[in-house]
Amino acid sequence: MTTRYRVEYALKTHRRDQLIEWIKGLLAVPFVLHSQPTVVFHEESIRLAAVATATQQRYAEIMRDVELLIKDHINHNNRSLPGKSKLKLLVPTVGHFFTPLLLEDAFIYQDQRRHISRRRFVAPSFNDVRLTLNTAQLMGLVRSSAIRLLTFDGDVTLYEDGCCLDGDNPVLSRLLRLLSQGKKIGIVTAAGYTEPSHYYLRLKGLLDAVKADTSLTPDQKSGLIVMGGESNFLFRYDQSSPHLLSFVPRSEWMLDEMHTWNDKDIDELLNVAEASLRECVSNLSLPANVLRKSRAVGIYPVKGKKMHREQLEETVLVVQNMVERSEVGKKLPFCAFNGGNDVFIDIGDKSWGVRACQRYFGGIDRSTTLHVGDQFLSAGANDFKARTACTTAWIANPAETVQLLDEMFELESEYSKGE
Numbered sequence: 001m002t003t004r005y006r007v008e009y010a011l012k013t014h015r016r017d018q019l020i021e022w023i024k025g026l027l028a029v030p031f032v033l034h035s036q037p038t039v040v041f042h043e044e045s046i047r048l049a050a051v052a053t054a055t056q057q058r059y060a061e062i063m064r065d066v067e068l069l070i071k072d073h074i075n076h077n078n079r080s081l082p083g084k085s086k087l088k089l090l091v092p093t094v095g096h097f098f099t100p101l102l103l104e105d106a107f108i109y110q111d112q113r114r115h116i117s118r119r120r121f122v123a124p125s126f127n128d129v130r131l132t133l134n135t136a137q138l139m140g141l142v143r144s145s146a147i148r149l150l151t152f153d154g155d156v157t158l159y160e161d162g163c164c165l166d167g168d169n170p171v172l173s174r175l176l177r178l179l180s181q182g183k184k185i186g187i188v189t190a191a192g193y194t195e196p197s198h199y200y201l202r203l204k205g206l207l208d209a210v211k212a213d214t215s216l217t218p219d220q221k222s223g224l225i226v227m228g229g230e231s232n233f234l235f236r237y238d239q240s241s242p243h244l245l246s247f248v249p250r251s252e253w254m255l256d257e258m259h260t261w262n263d264k265d266i267d268e269l270l271n272v273a274e275a276s277l278r279e280c281v282s283n284l285s286l287p288a289n290v291l292r293k294s295r296a297v298g299i300y301p302v303k304g305k306k307m308h309r310e311q312l313e314e315t316v317l318v319v320q321n322m323v324e325r326s327e328v329g330k331k332l333p334f335c336a337f338n339g340g341n342d343v344f345i346d347i348g349d350k351s352w353g354v355r356a357c358q359r360y361f362g363g364i365d366r367s368t369t370l371h372v373g374d375q376f377l378s379a380g381a382n383d384f385k386a387r388t389a390c391t392t393a394w395i396a397n398p399a400e401t402v403q404l405l406d407e408m409f410e411l412e413s414e415y416s417k418g419e
């Protein structure tokens with residue numbers, strides 16, 4: 001492996017989402033051909049408006065074509081002919097879609113809010129495409145089937161990194177509304193603790209709000225669960241428990257394949273990961289401590305210090321590589337990720353976590369489940385793994401989660417009026 005290859009592979013491929021980059025590239029063509037950088041605004045505003053309308057049309061046409069390619073990709077996958085999908089040839093890393101994506105309508109929706117086609121100097125960006133994909137996914141879900149389960153990542157998705165879900169967080173009223181609609185909520189977080197008290201500290205605002213809400217029925221309240229350590233510890237909302245959560249024994253929710261995960265292999269995998277983490281701490285002189293748990297091992301900064309992104313990413317890639325190359329790494333699923341200021345290796349991953357939530361609620365389908373998270377790059381990111389278990393939305397901060405839920409409520413009410 002040459003150095004050049006390693007740089008391309010580790011620092012470029014994994015740090016980009018190929019579907020988004022590809023769509024961005026398609027939209028760049030009309031942007032280049034139609035943008036009018038030399039026009040002076042107030043002099044020629046009528047002409048500019050006409051150009052914006054034409055540009056919007058071009059962008060929307062491209063989105064419609066991508067929408068059709070995705071439909072074709074879904075058809076090929078359903079007929080077990082993934083190799084014949086044209087989209088797969090164009091974007092080799094593309095995965096499964098569990099519903100159609102309504103990209104043309106979603107683009108118009110986002111364009112009305114972000115005025116993408118009115119811009120003359122800044123081409124359609126990564127965030128424009130990411131948000132359009134989120135809207136297209138919501139539209140696909142709302143129009144093709146009802147959403148029954150929403151799973152949320154914790155840090156950065158529901159609250160700021162390393163913080164807690166407090167009583168004044170605007171997402172709370174939206175989560176209560178989801179429960180009142182009879183939807184199920186799973187908080188699928190990497191944070192792995194065996195004691196309900198730890199989750200109560202992180203999620204106090206939500207748990208207290210559910211308790212205090214007298215309009216929710218006990219059945220609706222039981223629609224709230226917390227899956228910790230990616231896929232390792234399940235808790236259900238329990239009004240009678242001091243921390244409002246009760247531990248659910250593994251036998252009640254484990255997926256069949258999880259029965260082969262034995263303690264010896266788990267220990268062995270964590271040993272490989274821990275040795276590799278310690279090597280990184282020493283090689284890179286990281287100001288970090290190692291933390292070993294029953295189902296995870298990680299490093300976190302010593303008090304008052306921070307690690308920089310490159311150190312965290314290097315550590316994730318080294319450890320991931322070492323574990324993948326070990327015998328036990330081929331037997332047991334694991335997830336190595338950069339938590340912003342720490343690195344953790346967990347047994348299992350969020351695809352298992354989401355699937356276990358689906359099973360716990362009696363077998364909810366992938367096409368009626370939405371996972372919302374902030375980590376969707378293919379290396380060093382843990383929400384990415386959920387893509388094989390359900391539909392997903394990629395948000396960048398907690399405010400976007402609130403916006404996404406409001407968008408969903410709006411689309412649902414429009415759809416029910418139109419029916």
Ligand code: IMP
Pocket residue numbers: 153154155156188189190191192193229293295296297298338339340341342344345346382
């Ligand atoms: P998430 O964004 O909700 O998935 O939470 C990830 C964060 O939880 C990590 O960055 C860590 O700071 C913290 N954490 C605490 N315990 C664990 C663990 O056992 N595994 C992984 N992350 C953990």
Ligand code: MG
Pocket residue numbers: 153154155156157373374375
């Ligand atoms: Mg997160």
